[in-house]
Amino acid sequence: MIWQNIHHLDQRITLEINSWNSPITDQIWQFFSSIPVWIPMYVLIVAGLIWRLGWKKGLIMTLAALATFGFCDQFSNFIKDLVCRVRPLNDTFMLENGLNVLENATRSFSFFSAHSANSFGLAASTIIGFRLDKRLKYKGYATWMLLWATLVALSRIFVGKHYLGDILAGAMIGAAAGLLFATVARVIIRRYIK
Numbered sequence: 001m002i003w004q005n006i007h008h009l010d011q012r013i014t015l016e017i018n019s020w021n022s023p024i025t026d027q028i029w030q031f032f033s034s035i036p037v038w039i040p041m042y043v044l045i046v047a048g049l050i051w052r053l054g055w056k057k058g059l060i061m062t063l064a065a066l067a068t069f070g071f072c073d074q075f076s077n078f079i080k081d082l083v084c085r086v087r088p089l090n091d092t093f094m095l096e097n098g099l100n101v102l103e104n105a106t107r108s109f110s111f112f113s114a115h116s117a118n119s120f121g122l123a124a125s126t127i128i129g130f131r132l133d134k135r136l137k138y139k140g141y142a143t144w145m146l147l148w149a150t151l152v153a154l155s156r157i158f159v160g161k162h163y164l165g166d167i168l169a170g171a172m173i174g175a176a177a178g179l180l181f182a183t184v185a186r187v188i189i190r191r192y193i194k
Contacts, residue, residue, distance in 0.1 A: 006165070010164055011088075011091070011093060013164050014088060014157055014162075015097050018088075018100050018157055018158060019098065021158060026100070026102055026158070029102065029154070029155040029158035030102055030103070030155070030159060031155075032151045032155035033152070033155040033156060033158075033161075035115075041148075045122075046062050046065075049062055049130070050062070053129070053130075053132055053133055056189075056193050057132060057189050060185050060189055060193070061125070061128075061182070061185050061189075062129075063185065064125050064182050064184065064185035065121075065126055065129070065178075065181070068121040068124075068125045068174070068177045068178045068180075068181045069121060071121075071177050072114060072117035072121045072174050072177055073114050073118060075117075075177075076117055076170065076173075077114070079111065079112055080107060080110065080112070081109065083109065084109055085109055085110050086108065086110065087108060087109065087160075087161055088110065088162065088163055089101045089103075089161060090108060099160050101159070101160035102158065102160060103159040103160065110161065110162050110166050111163075111169065112167075112169040112173060113153065113156050113161075113162045113167045113169070113170035114170065115153065115155070115162075115167075115170070116167040116168075116169075116170030117170035117177070119149035119174065120149045121174035121175065121178035122174075122178065123146055123149045123174075123175070124175045124177075124178025124179050124182065125178035125181055125182040125185075126141075126145065126178075126182075128178070128179070128182035132186065153167040153171055154167070
């Protein structure tokens with residue numbers, strides 16, 4: 001009963017957020033939701049890590065970011081199949097109450113959002129990575145990455161694929177995974193890299 005009440009609240013909040021759409025913003029949300037759009041930025045981040053930290057430290061922090069990404073993606077798939085929460089775009093209640101759908105779904109289940117987990121995981125792991133360079137003022141980078149991750153996560157509501165609860169859970173899991181893998185990478189760097 002409690003979970004059902006939480007689900008209904010999540011549905012209503014998601015519908016409210018999803019209703020703040022327009023033809024112009026729809027294109028913006030589809031842009032942030034598109035994985036190929038992320039690739040140039042990710043390449044620049046890897047190049048920045050290697051340039052600022054040196055190739056050994058940069059490579060280790062890049063591997064930590066990749067491990068975060070892989071973990072978030074696969075763990076999300078595992079949890080989706082375990083929880084079996086139907087995506088908003090496949091939910092009759094959501095569609096009947098005006099859900100704006102911009103993309104089709106390849107998977108039927110939504111909890112938790114891999115996009116949200118991956119973007120917040122990458123943000124957390126690379127922010128920690130860039131902090132290894134004491135000369136770098138990383139606050140601008142941290143602000144940019146957290147803003148980017150937030151926009152990616154919100155885009156999933158606007159395209160009709162996730163509930164607010166899905167993206168919040170994804171953000172928390174991704175940030176925790178990024179923190180964990182980046183901390184392990186820092187320990188390896190301190191112990192083995194001069």
